[in-house]
Amino acid sequence: IYDRYKHHYENLGPCLRSGTLSDLLGAFTGHASILCAAGPALAQSLDFIRANRDRALVIAVNSAVKPLLAVGIRPHFVVINDTSVGSEPTLAGLPPMEGVTLVPHCLSTTGGGSFRDIRFFGNFPGQPFPKRDSLLLHGSVITTAFALAEYMGCSKAVLAGVQLSSPDPYCMNYAAGSQHEAHASGARGGGLSRRWPELYPVTAADGSRMFTTLNFLDAAQWFADRIRQASLEVVNLCPASILHGPGIALDPSPRLPEAPDLAARLEAIPRSDFSGRAQRVLDYIRQEMTRWKTKQRAAREAGASLEAARDFIAASDLDNSSFMLQRFRAFDNARFHAAWFEGSTLGQRTEGARYFLGHMEAMCSELLRLLVAQHKAISDSRRP
Secondary structure: OHHHHHHHHHOHHHHHHOEEHHHHOOOOOOOEEEEEOOOOOHHHHHHHHHHOOOOEEEEEEHHHHHHHHHOOOOOOEEEEOOOOHHHHHHOOOOOOOOOOEEEEEOOOOOOOOOOOEEEEEOOOOOOOOOOOOOOOOEOEHHHHHHHHHHHOOOOEEEEEOOOOOEOOOOOOOOOOOOOOOOOOOOOOOOOOOOOOOOOEEEEOOOOOEEEEOHHHHHHHHHHHHHHHHOOOEEEEOOOOOOOOEOOEEEOOOOOOOOOOOHHHHHHOOOOOOOHHHHHHHHHHHHHHHHHHHHHHHHHHHHHHOHHHHHHHHHHHHHOOHHHHHOOOOOOOHHHHHHHHOOOOOHHHHHHHHHHHHHHHHHHHHHHHHHHHHHHHHHHHHHOO
16 A cells, blocks of 8 residues: 555645547557567567557566667557556666657656656546546456557557466566566476475467466466457467467467557647646645654554553554554565564563654655655645
């Protein structure tokens, strides 16, 4: 929950300046798309992507952006639906992404200013913006990219780097240059026990043995059924993929028709205007600032006694802020639990209370810092 609040607050200004998913509805009807994931086989598809960038929309998932940029391929769209702070490195430190549209969930990171063109999807309870359209997704961000292509009216989706599996029985492998490229054990399947910590053995479309997590196995089955029911023509470039079945053709080099109007359509994408909501957003920010100032003050006052700390911790469980705290920086929930709930002495419980209260104060300070920064940026933008 902390991750979502962090990104929600960071995105208040960008949401005010940017468009929404509805701007893209049917914008590329009849066009082909190339959906790029960060599977290790992405490297084998780079020449195809480069050769067809003028014939199809290149839609990259967030983890595939850096591998593509490293070889000089700039996608037309980048999609991210992961709301955790763990996804932030995928878009951190990017150069200015001119000509690239980011399509993030409203609770996802947006890359710290690298993207000027953003179209948000999804919603957050109590947001100071109208309800946005959402994308159907499950288990893997590549399903979000597919939903985006479908939403924009694409008639064809070519899948690149979409393996949802790995030749490594102990680790999911990823494309070179991606966030998790170092995730590899070096093993290749000799003398396996078919027990944990080995990954689940699966058979790829070409008959090769691969390995995957239960999450990706579920995602692949869901995605295959989703494709079966969709109206798009789907081609998977990677034969060593567990995504196959009815409606999915396997072809490492399909021929795509020319698309002479693609550049013009990219230039003509409309943008929703939320400038009239600036005051409403500022009011919302002040409301949220009051909320966290009140919580911070209560945390300080709860340090007066063990009884006060107990009441504060119980109240934090009720309002979910204790759950938020578990995701904040280096807060160690096991350490707190051992001291507060399992501690047998007054000193142990006191240490647990101080640990909780100190981190709660720090979390409130961080959220307030984000809100103050957004308030200032929005206020400054309204000055003549």
